[in-house]
Amino acid sequence: MDAARERPGGDARVSVEARSFPDAVSATEADGRVPLIAEVKPTSPTTDGVREDDPVELAREMVAGGATALSVLTEPEHFGGSTESLSRIREAVDVPVLRKDFILREEQLDAVESDLVLLIARFVGDDLPDLVAAARDRGFQPLIEVHTREELTAALAAGADIVGINNRDLGKLEVDLGTFEKLAPEVPDDVLLVAESGVHTTEDVQRMRMREAGADALLVGTAIMDGNVRQNTRRLTTST
Numbered sequence: 339m340d341a342a343r344e345r346p347g348g349d350a351r352v353s354v355e356a357r358s359f360p361d362a363v364s365a366t367e368a369d370g371r372v373p374l375i376a377e378v379k380p381t382s383p384t385t386d387g388v389r390e391d392d393p394v395e396l397a398r399e400m401v402a403g404g405a406t407a408l409s410v411l412t413e414p415e416h417f418g419g420s421t422e423s424l425s426r427i428r429e430a431v432d433v434p435v436l437r438k439d440f441i442l443r444e445e446q447l448d449a450v451e452s453d454l455v456l457l458i459a460r461f462v463g464d465d466l467p468d469l470v471a472a473a474r475d476r477g478f479q480p481l482i483e484v485h486t487r488e489e490l491t492a493a494l495a496a497g498a499d500i501v502g503i504n505n506r507d508l509g510k511l512e513v514d515l516g517t518f519e520k521l522a523p524e525v526p527d528d529v530l531l532v533a534e535s536g537v538h539t540t541e542d543v544q545r546m547r548m549r550e551a552g553a554d555a556l557l558v559g560t561a562i563m564d565g566n567v568r569q570n571t572r573r574l575t576t577s578t
């Protein structure tokens with residue numbers, strides 16, 4: 339995390355007019371589709387190779403496939419992302435866009451505009467309440483990512499209203515869909531709940547959306563980036 343902490347912020351404080359993620363989720367539900375955040379992830383520590391397509395084209399295909407929102411990696415070293423890709427994508431689509439990165443310092447929020455920003459409880463620790471406030475002050479909708487009960491407690495104490503439960507253990511890099519099933523019942527009903535990572539099949543979608551687990555939305559990267567992006571997105575968004 340030392341390298342992530344060193345990464346620069348922006349030249350000036352940003353002020354965002356965010357596209358509402360909760361409204362986009364409600365509209366997707368009303369349309370009879372599965373609310374899905376499709377992730378533009380050119381590569382990752384657990385993926386072979388790099389997807390070299392223009393990220394804007396990938397993003398447009400995801401939206402054409404029915405994605406409710408997009409997640410765009412801006413981390414350059416391990417995920418092949420950039421703030422420039424995010425800006426171009428947000429310009430090209432009209433759905434909410436999540437900035438996916440390892441944000442550790444307030445100034446890093448100013449590197450680029452987006453509608454949502456990811457804050458990972460595991461990495462920000464005691465700084466979570468201040469970063470949530472700093473993100474909201476700028477107009478961002480913070481999506482707070484957790485993987486354990488302790489992190490969920492910290493997220494709720496920090497006032498989280500959008501929580502992502504990551505099925506991937508970012509220490510061991512192992513994925514277990516049971517993580518979401520275990521923690522989801524402890525999330526209050528008024529919190530918008532996102533199931534992250536490890537969703538590949540329509541059965542996985544249904545598993546995360548089942549009554550007990552109850553994901554309001556899913557965040558999917560690998561299963562969408564691997565092959566025809568539009569078809570992959572459509573398959574998952576129509577698997578009701």
Ligand SMILES: O=C(O)c1ccccc1NCC(=O)[C@H](O)[C@H](O)COP(=O)(O)O
Nearest residue numbers: 382383384508534535536537558559560
């Ligand atoms: O995706 C990785 O390999 C990874 C490795 C180390 C830290 C984070 C990582 N991914 C971040 C994510 O949470 C996922 O990109 C996202 O939830 C989508 O997951 P998936 O659908 O399993 O690609």
